[in-house]
Every structure is written in structure tokens, then in C-alpha cells.
Amino acid sequence: MEQKREQWGSKIGFILAVVGSAVGLGNIWRYPYLLYSNGGGAFLIPYFVALFTAGIPLVLLEYGFGHKFRGSSPLSFARANKKFEWLGWWPSFSSFIILTYYTMILSWAMNFLTFSFGQSWGVDTDSFFFNDFLRISSGPFDIAGMRWPIFIGITLIWAINWFISYKGVSGGIEKLNKVLLPTLIGIMVIIVVRGVTLPGATLGLNKLFTPDWSKVTELGVWIDAYGQVFFSLSLAMGILITYSSYLPKKSDLNNSAFMTAFANSGFEFLCAIGVFGILGFMATTQGVPIEDVASQSIGLAFVAFPKVFSLMGPLGTVFGVLFFASLVFAGLTSSISLMEAFASAVVDKTGSSRKKIVTITAIVGYLVSVLYATGAGLYFLDIIDNFINSFSIVVVGLLEAIIIGWVVGADKIRKHTNSVSIYRIGKWWEIMVKFVTPAILIYMVGSNIINELSNPYGGGDYPSSALMLLGWGVVGAIIVLAVISSTTKWKKGVLEDIDSEEV
Ligand code: PHE
Numbered sequence: 001m002e003q004k005r006e007q008w009g010s011k012i013g014f015i016l017a018v019v020g021s022a023v024g025l026g027n028i029w030r031y032p033y034l035l036y037s038n039g040g041g042a043f044l045i046p047y048f049v050a051l052f053t054a055g056i057p058l059v060l061l062e063y064g065f066g067h068k069f070r071g072s073s074p075l076s077f078a079r080a081n082k083k084f085e086w087l088g089w090w091p092s093f094s095s096f097i098i099l100t101y102y103t104m105i106l107s108w109a110m111n112f113l114t115f116s117f118g119q120s121w122g123v124d125t126d127s128f129f130f131n132d133f134l135r136i137s138s139g140p141f142d143i144a145g146m147r148w149p150i151f152i153g154i155t156l157i158w159a160i161n162w163f164i165s166y167k168g169v170s171g172g173i174e175k176l177n178k179v180l181l182p183t184l185i186g187i188m189v190i191i192v193v194r195g196v197t198l199p200g201a202t203l204g205l206n207k208l209f210t211p212d213w214s215k216v217t218e219l220g221v222w223i224d225a226y227g228q229v230f231f232s233l234s235l236a237m238g239i240l241i242t243y244s245s246y247l248p249k250k251s252d253l254n255n256s257a258f259m260t261a262f263a264n265s266g267f268e269f270l271c272a273i274g275v276f277g278i279l280g281f282m283a284t285t286q287g288v289p290i291e292d293v294a295s296q297s298i299g300l301a302f303v304a305f306p307k308v309f310s311l312m313g314p315l316g317t318v319f320g321v322l323f324f325a326s327l328v329f330a331g332l333t334s335s336i337s338l339m340e341a342f343a344s345a346v347v348d349k350t351g352s353s354r355k356k357i358v359t360i361t362a363i364v365g366y367l368v369s370v371l372y373a374t375g376a377g378l379y380f381l382d383i384i385d386n387f388i389n390s391f392s393i394v395v396v397g398l399l400e401a402i403i404i405g406w407v408v409g410a411d412k413i414r415k416h417t418n419s420v421s422i423y424r425i426g427k428w429w430e431i432m433v434k435f436v437t438p439a440i441l442i443y444m445v446g447s448n449i450i451n452e453l454s455n456p457y458g459g460g461d462y463p464s465s466a467l468m469l470l471g472w473g474v475v476g477a478i479i480v481l482a483v484i485s486s487t488t489k490w491k492k493g494v495l496e497d498i499d500s501e502e503v
Helices: 013-021 025-037 040-069 073-080 084-119 123-132 150-165 167-197 201-209 212-218 219-232 239-244 253-286 299-310 312-352 354-372 377-420 428-454 464-487
Strands: none
Touching: 013 073, 013 239, 013 253, 013 312, 025 040, 025 167, 025 219, 025 299, 025 312, 040 073, 040 167, 040 201, 040 212, 040 219, 040 239, 040 253, 040 377, 040 428, 073 084, 073 239, 073 377, 073 464, 084 299, 084 312, 084 354, 084 377, 084 464, 123 201, 123 299, 150 167, 150 253, 150 312, 167 201, 167 253, 167 312, 201 253, 201 464, 219 377, 219 428, 239 312, 253 299, 253 377, 299 312, 299 377, 312 354, 354 377, 377 464
């Protein structure tokens, strides 16, 4: 007897889990700056075009694909067309690699959560983060020593990930998201409401939204919009395919796709308002222009914001705790989805128990993550993350659109999603998936490759051997592993077993 596939306990559980994956560090520390630096209000045009021509069509594609073939990404591809199973493994391995460094960022956030109580980052937050906390080494080949506070954080995050995954889809992932996502939204609303009432907040908000229409004509701005939509919706990672494979047969996929995309965009927008309100306060208090304080990514979270929190006095302690808690919560719900995209693939292929696979994955992943807890960790993260985002994810998205759109058949997927949904998707969707999305993604991949070749990542800061090894090498290794995995044998009967799970 085949085992029944696990299922979400409710539709809302599924939506929360997908939104939990989508809402992550990208929403909090990437989107606000992107909006600000790419033309403010004017950026909303490329952003929404990207959402409707690539974001939502691909969410629907992945939902439909995973739901129709009822499997993790490799299982769905293998069932659709055995020749393309490798393409299913590619995002699963990317997910695993991303998970190993996502864990490190969460460990930083956890550490900073504890620092917030005493604002122990002092006055020079930049030096505190890089020299005292990370003890950053001289380059990617200088491992330096182990950073024990980061090591402890990584251990804790892996333990949580392991425990949640071990508990299964409805007993672990769904429960985690049901608690963390509403909490996260609540925290963000508090940050935003208090943030926009700080003195000087309007300065930040004006800067954020004032449209610079000339930007709309710049190609780079459009690439940024597509990149953000792609990353933010957790596309091309095997996550949405896997999550939708746990839905009951009759599930309104079309409606869910729009709901997740809008929920994610809404949250991004909320974060942008909060972040720029706070940056406006900082600029005003220090008497400097917004340009001098606006930043993104780790510079925003671990350098600029700690500084603002110190400026706020006791209120800053509350803000600090809430902010770093929001990073940890947003990151946990994303990292659990990365874990699932990988573990479910191995469970499907080998037929072993979830508990066993999750435990092995957690141990191996943890051992890899520990490498990032060294003085060279930030360099590893920076190089690997850039190559995975610029090449691995975009290429997988492109191949998915082409293979599912043309070989498996966009019409078949549309027929499937329409047959289970209340609201029906029109022919426009097939045109998007078969022509528009691939054309845009080909352009993106091409320009990323040209960019990297003419101007290697890091602007000369990294030796080319490091880029070879950690950049091209890691992406190459992911592809090789994907191809090898696709040649191993499936557990007997799994490929044919698609209709055995009656719902
Ligand atoms: N979507 C997440 C964000 O916006 C990032 C992420 C990408 C998480 C891929 C998991 C997988 O931050």
C-alpha cells in the first residue's frame, strides 16, 4: 500500500504557509530601498507590470503543476516528463544551499535581538557589527576563528527547523505559520504606526514616494522590478510546487495565487512605509539628508537601524526588540519552506520516512552552516547568494516557463487549475507563460551573464579563484547534483501512483 500524501489542515493554513515563505528578509530590507532608489512612486509601474506579467503567472504555473502532478518538484517533473526530472532537482538543491546561509542571517538577527535589550552595539554600530560581532577576516580564503555567538544561533535555528519539519506539514509547518505570520504582521503594524508618527518621518515618506518618472525609462529599473517580484514570491525554488502538492484535490488555485501575491505585495509596502518613516526620523535628528542614511540589506538591519534605536532612547529598546523579532519570524517561515522544498524531494524519491530524511538533512545542513560562523562567513554568503540569485534562480524560472509552458503544455495546466477553481483564468495566462515571461527572463539571464563577465562580482574585492569556487563552482555543483539525482531509481510505484490518493 502506498502512503497517503500529507495534506494541509485547511486552505488558510496553505495560504499562510505560502505567504510565510514569500514574506521574508526581501520584504523588510530589500523592497523599501528598491522602491526608494528606483524612482519612488514611479517604481510601482515596473513593479506591478512585473507582478502581472511574470509574478502571478508563475505562481499559478507552480501551483497548477504541483497540484496536478501531486509531488515535490522532482516528482512532479518526473511524472510530467521523465526527461526533465533533473530540472526538478535543481531548485531543490538551490533551496538547500540557500537554507545553509539563511540560517546564519537568522542567527545574526537572534543575536541582535538579545543586544537590543541593552543596546549593546554602542555608538559606532558599523564597527560593532563588522569588527566586534562578525570579526570579519581579510578575505574569503582567510577563515579566521569560529564566532561562537553566531555558532550558537545557527545551532538554535537548525534545531527549530528540524523540529518543525519533523512534525510534518499540518502538524509542524502549518502550525508555525499560523502563529508566526499573524504575530509578524502585528509587530510590523506597531512599528509602522509608531514609525510614521516619529518627528521627521514625513521627510522619509516624501522621499520614498516622490515619483521620479525618468527612472521608468531605465532598463535596469525594470530588471530590478522583475528580480524583486521573483525573489519575493519565492519562485523557482520548488517551494510553491511542493506546497501546492499538499492541497486537497478540490482547491481554488486561481484565487489562492492572487491572494498570496497581493498579501506579499501589501506586506512589502507596509515595510517600506515603516522603514522610511524611521529613516526620516534618523535624518532629521542628525541633520543630514535622507541619502546619507538610506540603506538596505545588512547595512540597514545591523548598522543603520541599531543606530536609530540608540537615538530613540528607551523607545529604541522596544523598537529594537520588535524589529529583530520580526526579522527572525519572517526568516523562520521562509527557511522552513526551503527545508521542505529539499526534504520532500528526497522523501518522495527514496520513500523513506519524513522523520529520517529531515533529521539527516538537518545534520548535514547544520555542518555546512557552521562554515559560515567563521570570520569569512559574510564573504561566503555574499558570493554564493549573488550567483544563486543571478543565475540559478532566474535560469530555473526560465526553464520552468519553457518546459512546463511548451513541453508539458500550458493549456493542460490552465485546464487543470480552472477545473478546480471558482474564478477561471483566461487564455492571457498561456501567452504570458509561453512568450512574455520567457522573453523577459532570457533578457535577464543574458544581461546578468554579460554583467558578470565584464564586471566580476565584488568590483575587484574578491580574487577570481573565490568567484570561481564559491560562485560558478557552487552553481555548477548544484546542477551536477541535480543531474545525478535524476538518474537514481525511484521507489517502486511512486511515479505511477498519482491517483491513488482519493480525497
Ligand atoms: N521570499 C523571501 C523574501 O522575500 C526569500 C526567499 C526566497 C525565501 C526563496 C525562500 C526562498 O525574503
